[in-house]
Amino acid sequence: MSTTQSERLRGLLEPLVSAADLDLEEIEVSRAGRRRVLRIIVDSDEGATLDACAELSRAVSEKLDESDAMGEEEYVLEVSSPGADRPLTEHRHYVRAVGRLVRLQLHEGGELVARILTVDDEGLDLEVPGVKGRKPTARRTAFDEIAKARVEIEFNRKDKKQEEEA
Numbered sequence: 001m002s003t004t005q006s007e008r009l010r011g012l013l014e015p016l017v018s019a020a021d022l023d024l025e026e027i028e029v030s031r032a033g034r035r036r037v038l039r040i041i042v043d044s045d046e047g048a049t050l051d052a053c054a055e056l057s058r059a060v061s062e063k064l065d066e067s068d069a070m071g072e073e074e075y076v077l078e079v080s081s082p083g084a085d086r087p088l089t090e091h092r093h094y095v096r097a098v099g100r101l102v103r104l105q106l107h108e109g110g111e112l113v114a115r116i117l118t119v120d121d122e123g124l125d126l127e128v129p130g131v132k133g134r135k136p137t138a139r140r141t142a143f144d145e146i147a148k149a150r151v152e153i154e155f156n157r158k159d160k161k162q163e164e165e166a
Contacts, residue, residue, distance in 0.1 A: 005029065005069070006027060006029075008069055009027050009029075009038075009069055010024065010027055012063060012064075012067060012069050013027065013040065013060060013063070016056065016059050016060055016063060017040075017042055017056065019059075020042075020052060020055065020056050020059070021044060022042040022043065022044050022048055022052065022056065023042060023043050023044060023092065024040070024041075024042060025041040025042060025043050025082055025086075026039070026040070026041040026082075027039070027040055027041075028041075029075075032076065034074075035074050035075060035076055036070075036073060036074070036075040036076070037075065037076045037078060038064075038070065038075050038076070038077050038078070039078045039080070040056075040060065040077070040078065040079045040080075041080060041081070041082050041086075042056065042079065042080075042081065043081055043082055043096070045092075045095070045096060047081060048080075048081035053079045053080055053081065054079075056079050057077060057079040060077060060079060061077055064077070084151060084153055085150055085151075085153075086150070086151075087148060087149065087150055088102065088149040088150065088151065089149075091119070091121075091143075094116065094119045094124060094149075095119045097116050097151050098116050098117070098118065098119060099115065099116065099117075100115065100116060100151050100152075100154075101113065101114070101115050101151070101152040101154055102114065102115070102116055102149055102150065102151055102152060103149070103150050103152050104141065104146050104148070104149045105146070105147045105148040105149070106141075106145055106146060106147060107144075107145055107146070107147045108145070112126070112128065112139075112141070113128075113129070113152060114126035114127060114128045114129070114139060114141075115127045115129070115136075117138075122142055122143065123140060123141050123142035123143050123145070124140070124141050124143075125138065125139075125140055126138070126139045126140070126141055127139075
């Protein structure tokens with residue numbers, strides 16, 4: 001997708017996404033056989049529900065039909081939330097991941113798996129799990145130390161409601 005088309009689509013769609021109380025994370029146009037696919041990724045602090053994505057999809061479809069932003073060629077529209085393996089790239093991504101286990105690739109060359117406890121403008125307060133029966137340790141990591149970050153999927157972690165009941 002050209003930068004001009006990307007900027008034009010972002011300008012056209014951002015107000016619709018904001019009106020739905022969502023954040024526009026990504027716009028991608030790709031080819032799938034003969035058709036193009038317009039993929040719009042949205043999120044919010046509470047997450048993007050299926051109903052919110054469906055409602056936004058209808059609004060986006062109407063807006064695109066009114067404009068010539070996608071041209072005359074057929075395309076498939078997909079509106080969804082980011083996948084679980086989405087990289088954490090924005091401050092708001094880290095805020096939304098508070099309480100979650102993350103894998104950080106550090107600029108100095110190391111890797112760190114830890115739970116995010118708090119986030120501020122400069123970085124993260126983390127809890128590094130103890131190894132072989134040792135207690136977890138606290139660690140502060142500045143954003144400028146982080147090269148890449150992703151949430152780690154935990155299949156056996158209790159959610160907050162379950163922890164409160166226990």
